[in-house]
Amino acid sequence: MPSHSLRDAARRIGVEGGFSVVQDFLRFLHGVPDQISVGTHIRHMHGPFVNLNLIRVASDHFTGTDIANLDTVIQDIRDIYAQVSLGANVEHFVIDGADAEGFRVLTKQSRVNKLMKTFRGPGDRTIDVFFVLVLEVGNAIGQAAGPDSPTECKDKDKHGRRGVVVGMNFAGSGLGPQPQLKIARSLLGLVAAHEIGHLLLGPDHSSDPDNLMRAGGEELTDSQRETIHASCAVRDHQ
Numbered sequence: 001m002p003s004h005s006l007r008d009a010a011r012r013i014g015v016e017g018g019f020s021v022v023q024d025f026l027r028f029l030h031g032v033p034d035q036i037s038v039g040t041h042i043r044h045m046h047g048p049f050v051n052l053n054l055i056r057v058a059s060d061h062f063t064g065t066d067i068a069n070l071d072t073v074i075q076d077i078r079d080i081y082a083q084v085s086l087g088a089n090v091e092h093f094v095i096d097g098a099d100a101e102g103f104r105v106l107t108k109q110s111r112v113n114k115l116m117k118t119f120r121g122p123g124d125r126t127i128d129v130f131f132v133l134v135l136e137v138g139n140a141i142g143q144a145a146g147p148d149s150p151t152e153c154k155d156k157d158k159h160g161r162r163g164v165v166v167g168m169n170f171a172g173s174g175l176g177p178q179p180q181l182k183i184a185r186s187l188l189g190l191v192a193a194h195e196i197g198h199l200l201l202g203p204d205h206s207s208d209p210d211n212l213m214r215a216g217g218e219e220l221t222d223s224q225r226e227t228i229h230a231s232c233a234v235r236d237h238q
């Protein structure tokens with residue numbers, strides 16, 4: 001197996017010069033969660049990967065705990081997509097001050113839609129993942145809107161509603177290893193990975209309780225692997 005230097009891998013995703021491994025390359029906000037596999041992440045940055053814009057909505061109200069939970073989410077997303085040899089490169093963005101007015105607590109579908117219509121992260125092939133403090137619309141704990149065709153990522157400016165929204169309020173209901181699940185994955189991480197899955201795989205759900213595209217599962221099939229790797233959002237540096 002070829003060995004990849006951190007610096008070389010980082011250059012491929014546009015991080016140049018001196019940088020801190022934790023903050024710049026792995027893009028965690030707080031520090032490195034337990035059991036992180038730096039080697040796996042480096043390897044994936046040399047193969048196919050997806051770019052994610054992680055957008056904190058009303059970021060001035062995020063606590064230290066919220067930030068730590070987000071770091072866990074990043075690791076969960078990477079672990080889950082590592083199953084299908086897909087890396088996840090993340091960029092962090094914030095919506096704060098007056099811009100976030102009316103988007104702190106989302107209890108109506110129209111506000112969720114408005115959030116995605118009003119704000120977009122850069123890159124038509126990059127998936128916007130919005131983290132709001134409270135999401136309480138029906139019993140959904142996450143939402144995804146993906147108008148893309150399998151091979152064409154639509155222009156974000158023309159198709160304003162495109163991305164994923166996840167509520168930080170669900171972190172409180174049990175982040176960390178989930179006793180009711182067979183796996184040590186955070187609820188927020190599973191939800192974010194599931195919603196990102198809708199943008200990569202489409203709107204359908206799986207009938208397999210262990211599958212990522214069914215609530216509580218995290219597995220991905222060979223057929224899902226193929227679909228994901230053919231997605232317009234997946235980039236390949238090879």
Ligand SMILES: [Zn+2]
Pocket residue numbers: 194195198205213
């Ligand atoms: Zn779903």
